[in-house]
Amino acid sequence: MKFTPHNYQAYCIDRVINLPAVGLLLDMGLGKTVITLSAIAELKFARFQVSKVLIIAPKKVAESTWANEREKWDHLSLLRISTVLGSVTKRVRALNTPADIYIINRENVAWLVDYYQHDWPFDMVVIDEFSSFKNHQSQRFKALKAIRPRIKRIVGLTGTPAPNGLIDLWAQVYLLDQGQRLGKNIGGFRERYFEPDQRSRDRIFSYKPKSTTENVINDLIGDICISMKAEDYLELPSITYDIVPVALDNKAQKAYEKLETEMLLEVDESTIDAGSAAVLTNKLLQLSNGAVYDETREVVEIHKAKIEVLQETVEQLGGKPALVFYNFQHDKQRILAALSKSKLKIRELKTPQDEKDWNNREIDLLLAHPASAAYGLNLQQGGNHVIWFGLNWSLELYQQANKRLHRQGQTEKVIIHHLVTQNTRDEDVMAALSNKEATQDTLMESLKARIREAKEAGGG
Secondary structure: OOOOOOHHHHHHHHHHHHOOEEEEEEOOOOOHHHHHHHHHHHHHHHOOOOOOEEEEEOHHHHHHHHHHHHHHOHHHOOOOEEEEOOOHHHHHHHHOOOOOEEEEEHHHHHHHHHHHOOOOOOOEEEEEOHHHHOOOOOHHHHHHHHHHHHOOEEEEEEOOOOOOOHHHHHHHHHHHHOOOOOOOOHHHHHHHHEEEOOEOOOOEOOEEEOOOHHHHHHHHHOOOEEEEOHHHOOOOOOEEEEEEEEOOOHHHHHHHHHHHHHHHHHOOHHHOOHHHHHHHHHHHHHHHHOEEEOOOOOEEEOOOHHHHHHHHHHHHOOOOOEEEEOOOHHHHHHHHHHOOOOOOOEEEOOOHHHHHHHHOOOOOEEEEOHHHHOOOOOOOOOOOEEEEOOOOOOHHHHHHHHOOOOOOOOOOOEEEEEEEEOOOHHHHHHHHHHOOOOOHHHHHHHHHHHHHHHHHHOOO
């Protein structure tokens, strides 16, 4: 596909190319990944200014998001990517595989720095979800700080650079400029721009910014940090669709393929009917989400891949509320269980009070089934992000559910995030919804095509 950047994307690409250190503080869904890859391709193949690029990302993002974006666009086809994930043996093998870009999860940054020590090979480093380096006491920050003088170019990507306040900025900006703008150490930064807030007689628990701090810091970092919010860009459509890929491990992929093949071959192509099509599709969509109902309606969990991607997606929103649509009851149960230990305020949409509390910004994640939330509800005051954990074939439900936020009175650009499990029925549903063809006929035809493929693969 040909990439035609929006004006703001072209501006950001130019800044990454021409600045040795830059922070792209862009809302999730505005294209940070394609912006960065476009700049890397230009620097690598047209300007010969970088040779090996390291991308540090959350684990699920490292597994698939960057590689998927590379495959989507024609101008990125020459970039070779090696994912440095898994066991030590697999990581070492990946590091020794010829590539232009090496992608590692942030938990292994300290290991990577120790592995190379004085032979650091990466002349450009990209940190995806930069705010995960906000803690100056973390091992990942200390490791990158130690190797920073050997890095010629660095890019930080996040939509939420200061999720807990301006004090979070010091560590991130230090990795960009090694202390030039906000100081060489956190103590001096706190002393200049903050004053004690909560404290006991001999201990300070928190700090609050001085009255001038925000303006001063914005002036200091404005030359290397590009801050853009979705609502600032009138050229953007009022609703943006974002695909978040979910990768299955080998065990889960084999379980999916076994279920798909066996169920497809149970249905004869000439006698497929709506009842069998619905049962088959529901089972495959359940497994795409991570669990299935057995014959006794007990929930059998197969994988946690989509749950983990949901957690990372919520983290990237940096405290911004999201309306989360699930498809099956076990989706809801597993989401609630996975997030039960978080500090997020999570609510299932059941009563008018839930609607009121959401619109008053008292809820972080509002869980809803599209069939019960598709019509009549006005939720536009509570947020501008929708996350589809589980998709279904009803185009009408899909469009009406999105309209809960994308309606008159909404003051921000609405961004719809779809968690789509690769190489599963999720992709078929997403394609149909994107083409506005999500009908029973489309469902039936896509199933027939998969049955033919299964029979050919089985030699039948």
